[in-house]
Amino acid sequence: MIIDTDAGVDDALAILMALADPTVKIVGITTLNGNVSLANVERNVGTILNAYGAGHIPIYRGAGRPLLVDAPDASNVHGTDGLGDAGFRSPRPLESTHGAQAIIDLAKANPGCTLVTLGPLTNLAIALSLEPDLGTYISHTYVMGGAPKASGNITATAEFNIYVDPEAAELVLQRGNLQSTWITWENAIDHVILWDRWEALLDAGDMGKRFVRPMCTNLMNWGKERNRIGMIMADPKAMAVALDPSCATVQHVYMSVDCGTGVGRGMTAVDPRGFAGKPANAYVTTQLDLDRVIALITTATALPCAF
Numbered sequence: 001m002i003i004d005t006d007a008g009v010d011d012a013l014a015i016l017m018a019l020a021d022p023t024v025k026i027v028g029i030t031t032l033n034g035n036v037s038l039a040n041v042e043r044n045v046g047t048i049l050n051a052y053g054a055g056h057i058p059i060y061r062g063a064g065r066p067l068l069v070d071a072p073d074a075s076n077v078h079g080t081d082g083l084g085d086a087g088f089r090s091p092r093p094l095e096s097t098h099g100a101q102a103i104i105d106l107a108k109a110n111p112g113c114t115l116v117t118l119g120p121l122t123n124l125a126i127a128l129s130l131e132p133d134l135g136t137y138i139s140h141t142y143v144m145g146g147a148p149k150a151s152g153n154i155t156a157t158a159e160f161n162i163y164v165d166p167e168a169a170e171l172v173l174q175r176g177n178l179q180s181t182w183i184t185w186e187n188a189i190d191h192v193i194l195w196d197r198w199e200a201l202l203d204a205g206d207m208g209k210r211f212v213r214p215m216c217t218n219l220m221n222w223g224k225e226r227n228r229i230g231m232i233m234a235d236p237k238a239m240a241v242a243l244d245p246s247c248a249t250v251q252h253v254y255m256s257v258d259c260g261t262g263v264g265r266g267m268t269a270v271d272p273r274g275f276a277g278k279p280a281n282a283y284v285t286t287q288l289d290l291d292r293v294i295a296l297i298t299t300a301t302a303l304p305c306a307f
């Protein structure tokens with residue numbers, strides 16, 4: 001598995017889920033600007049791996065900016081440092097190869113691998129531009145991104161990962177010969193983890209108690225202040241589908257991204273009725289088995305913690 005991330009609090013939990021699965025070998029983690037700056041993301045990935053005491057997993061520095069238009073970050077949600085400002089700082093050295101090139105190299109070295117993208121698609125778009133046949137090496141790509149019903153979380157119509165780099169997402173959809181499943185923001189909000197179940201999974205083990213809970217405390221308070229009924233956690237749901245595709249119901253559709261500069265910028269429009277006359281180019285998740293998702297998240301929070 002290759003993981004591309006803008007770690008972030010929910011990215012951290014998703015990466016721990018992959019570390020907790022004995023059938024998964026993470027062959028590399030590529031980083032990019034998104035939730036917080038690239039420098040913070042790079043440090044956060046080392047911190048997450050050290051929280052578990054993981055062995056060597058190469059970390060690569062990727063895109064520091066979107067392809068064309070700069071976008072806001074999400075430090076208001078993930079904290080200034082990207083891990084909830086809980087004070088966790090344990091960086092690891094990075095490889096010298098650029099993250100986009102690393103996706104190509106890792107895919108060619110591990111044909112049939114899975115790619116999980118948890119942030120904007122800038123690195124993947126660059127990789128596809130460098131290697132148009134990337135899809136022959138990657139068996140399936142799982143993308144956390146999009147809001148087909150235009151229930152946005154960064155604007156009225158767009159989900160954050162796609163809004164940060166709509167041009168990259170459109171390139172991935174229109175140029176990529178990738179088999180991809182998109183776990184959308186609407187999937188995430190349709191399957192909220194209610195507070196009692198969230199508290200129980202945090203208490204499942206030391207990782208939950210000593211790393212995930214402190215990291216999520218600000219986000220939990222932020223949600224409770226807004227009378228939310230539980231934690232949303234988008235990236236762990238994408239990782240759950242990557243680890244166990246049977247936990248998702250999907251629809252094969254044509255999807256494209258609005259790259260304009262108006263109110264729809266970053267909107268992911270799906271076309272199940274074929275108005276565009278284009279072949280389906282993505283699988284979009286319509287339902288999730290929340291019990292299965294929570295069970296997979298719990299494997300991560302039940303891990304031992306090295307901090």
Ligand code: RIB
Nearest residue numbers: 008118119160161234235
């Ligand atoms: O919209 C949710 C997505 O944006 C998640 O990946 C979160 O980490 C942020 O990157």
Ligand code: CA
Nearest residue numbers: 008011118119
């Ligand atoms: Ca993310």
